[in-house]
Amino acid sequence: MFDVVALxxxxxxxxxxxxxxxxxxxxxxxxxxxxxxxxAMLSRLGYSTAFIGKVGEDYFGRLLGKTIxxxxxxxxxxxxxxxxxxxxxxxxxxxxxxxxFSFYRKPGADIMLTxxxxxxxxxxxxxxxxFGSLSLTNEPAATATKAAAAYAKSExxxxxxxxxxxxxxxxxxxxxxxxxxxxxxxxxxxxxxxNEIKWLxxxxxxxxxxxxxxxxxxIKLVNVTLGNAGSLAYYxxxxxxxxxxxxxxxxxxxxxGDTFCAxxxxxxxxxxxxxxxxxxxxxxxxxxxxxxxIVTTRKGAIRSMPDREEINxxxxxxxxxxxxxxxxxxxxxxxxxxxKVKAFVNDMSKIEGDVLLCVGKYVIDAxxxxxxxxxxxxxxxxxxxxxxxxxxxxxxxxxxxx
Numbered sequence: 450m451f452d453v454v455a456l457x458x459x460x461x462x463x464x465x466x467x468x469x470x471x472x473x474x475x476x477x478x479x480x481x482x483x484x485x486x487x488x489a490m491l492s493r494l495g496y497s498t499a500f501i502g503k504v505g506e507d508y509f510g511r512l513l514g515k516t517i518x519x520x521x522x523x524x525x526x527x528x529x530x531x532x533x534x535x536x537x538x539x540x541x542x543x544x545x546x547x548x549x550f551s552f553y554r555k556p557g558a559d560i561m562l563t564x565x566x567x568x569x570x571x572x573x574x575x576x577x578x579x580f581g582s583l584s585l586t587n588e589p590a591a592t593a594t595k596a597a598a599a600y601a602k603s604e605x606x607x608x609x610x611x612x613x614x615x616x617x618x619x620x621x622x623x624x625x626x627x628x629x630x631x632x633x634x635x636x637x638x639x640x641x642x643x644n645e646i647k648w649l650x651x652x653x654x655x656x657x658x659x660x661x662x663x664x665x666x667x668i669k670l671v672n673v674t675l676g677n678a679g680s681l682a683y684y685x686x687x688x689x690x691x692x693x694x695x696x697x698x699x700x701x702x703x704x705x706g707d708t709f710c711a712x713x714x715x716x717x718x719x720x721x722x723x724x725x726x727x728x729x730x731x732x733x734x735x736x737x738x739x740x741x742x743i744v745t746t747r748k749g750a751i752r753s754m755p756d757r758e759e760i761n762x763x764x765x766x767x768x769x770x771x772x773x774x775x776x777x778x779x780x781x782x783x784x785x786x787x788x789k790v791k792a793f794v795n796d797m798s799k800i801e802g803d804v805l806l807c808v809g810k811y812v813i814d815a816x817x818x819x820x821x822x823x824x825x826x827x828x829x830x831x832x833x834x835x836x837x838x839x840x841x842x843x844x845x846x847x848x849x850x851x
Contacts, residue, residue, distance in 0.1 A: 450497070451498060451523065451576075452575065453579065453718075454571045454578055455499075455578070456484060456500075456578075456584060457559070459480075459500065459504055459559060460481055460482045460559060461478050461535060462479045462538050463540065464540045464703060464719070464749060464817070465540065475701075477748060478512075479752070480513050480517075482502075483557070483611060484581060485517060485710045485751060486708070487707045488500055488579075488733075489522065489750070489752075490712065491715055492520055493743065494711070494756070494757045499526055499575070500517055500524065500526055501525075501526035501527075501562075502526065503558045504530070504535045504536075504559070505526045505529065505533055505535035506530060506531045507535055509534075515529050516560065516751060516752070516820040518661065520752070525571060527640040531561075533557065534557065534558060536554045536661060538551040538553070539553075540703055550615055552617060554618065560585070560586065560588075561590065564591075565834065566593065569600060572601050572604060575601075575609060578597070578598065578606045578607070580594055582612045585631070591642070592611065595665065602635060606635040608638070609638045609807045609817060610638070610639055610640075611641070611706070611707070611710050612642075613787060614642075614644075626649060636668060637669050638714070638722070639670070641662075642671070642672065642674050646673060657688075658673075658682045664678070669722050669751050671683040672734075674706055677693050677820070679738060688799065689731055690734075691733075692732025692812075694741075695814045696743075696746055698746040699745040700709070700747070703715045703748075703750050705725075706746050708740045708742070708755075709737040709741040709759070710743075716732075716736065716737075730743070737759060739763045739764050740755055743760065754798070778833075779832060780831070780832045780845055780849060781832075782831075782845075784821065786849065791818065793821075794815070794821065797815045798843075799840060800844075802834070806820075807833060
């Protein structure tokens with residue numbers, strides 16, 4: 450019996466890793482694929498996991514099979530296609546940490562999984578079935594995915610769904626929306642990113658977007674990830690915010706959402722999905738946000754997942770810092786020009802502890818010049834200095850809103 454079974458894509462993420470002496474970009478081959486990223490994190494947390502999917506009978510396919518076995522994921526449901534190669538994705542990291550994807554998948558082995566090839570015995574013996582939308586983009590994998598989800602639901606398994614939208618893989622946006630609405634209609638637990646909820650519902654306000662999702666489904670728990678601004682949990686009549694764990698060592702956000710998703714599933718394996726309190730949801734989000742923060746400091750996903758001890762250490766250190774920073778101060782400031790931003794970042798780098806800029810739902814590290822340039826500089830910003838000292842007064846006065 451497995452705690453979690455996931456179905457979907459298993460592929461190679463070629464992540465940009467510097468440049469050659471000739472100035473050409475270099476890419477590192479990292480095993481990836483959202484469903485297996487989720488399973489890898491769950492395995493690191495001590496849960497038993499199994500994967501259902503297909504790779505090519507080629508070098509990369511064999512590498513992926515070896516990788517998931519080494520990670521502790523059962524490969525009983527993994528098949529190898531002799532006629533179609535393993536799917537490849539090139540991940541370009543942009544300024545500010547965003548990513549751009551290029552896929553080599555027309556076709557790719559992952560979309561060749563058929564309904565008859567699904568190992569239903571794995572679903573029979575699991576507690577949670579997890580899937581995403583990438584296996585819904587093409588046939589025969591789309592039919593196979595729906596058959597597996599329907600079977601898992603009929604057997605009373607908890608269903609988890611993450612849209613993991615990748616627009617280049619869809620022929621048209623309406624097909625993508627239909628597939629994602631299908632997944633939402635099947636699941637008990639939804640993890641959805643901030644940009645995805647806006648794209649799907651057309652709502653800028655997350656409360657309105659979640660309300661629309663609930664009206665069209667029977668989802669019990671909706672989690673909205675906000676990138677470096679944290680996360681939200683909607684459960685029954687509760688809405689809970691999870692503060693981010695910002696790191697100045699972030700180099701790659703690949704797998705952060707999958708790490709978060711896995712931690713939520715792990716929490717539900719321990720606590721169930723009934724009668725969750727606000728304190729429960731706060732602990733769930735805090736643990737998931739901390740784990741996601743750690744994985745952004747490493748390249749790739751499957752091989753980069755933190756263990757429970759590392760996550761708890763980050764949480765303990767954060768709690769200690771929070772206790773020490775009992776004299777936090779906040780100010781309204783204006784940063785209206787590039788030169789002023791540069792001076793501001795230089796001044797903030799001399800301040801010990803966390804210094805944050807808050808505007809709306811966004812929370813930015815005030816020591817990160819690229820993060821600040823993502824904000825609307827003509828509007829007032831809320832500056833929060835976690836560990837205030839009177840000696841900072843003269844510096845802050847230069848930027849106070851008049």
